[in-house]
Amino acid sequence: MALDTVEDCIKEGLIEFIPNRRDMEKESRSCLLEADDRLESAETFFKIKKFKYAIVAGYDAMEFAARAALALKGVKPRMHKCIFLYLEKEFAATRKLDREFPGLIMEAFNTSKQAHYIAGRTIAESMTRSFLDRKVNPFVEEMKKLLKA
Secondary structure, three states: OOOOHHHHHOOOOEEOOOHHHOOOHHHHHHHHHHHHHHHHHHHHHHHOOOOHHHHHHHHHHHHHHHHHHHOOEEEEEOOHHHHHHHHHHHHHHOOOOHHOOOHHHHHHHHHHHHHHOOOOOOOHHHHHHHHHHHHHHHHHHHHHHHOOO
């Protein structure tokens, strides 16, 4: 089945609902700590010129930051596309989030997948720095703003 809507994700059992506020906050804090850890890892990999791993860790930071924001809504997606769809429906469509941000996470997912799974692919330092500075860091910061709102 194609996943085109949040409702499709729910029907397929790809979104779990967190039952109470305390668990939502605990999940959100845990995901945010993981996002910060992955962001730090991305920078470490960049410094030692492991650009492929910097990109993968950067995307992971974005994913965990998004999961932190979604957890406070009581939502725990089990698939990357469901994260994108939920961000788009619940945050971008309601103007709590600029429309560019759901697209950023899908672009980053595709970049990460290519970096991770295509053997022998050389990734340029400038491309990696741009990925971290123009996609990862702004996205993580935007998710943190949502958590404070």
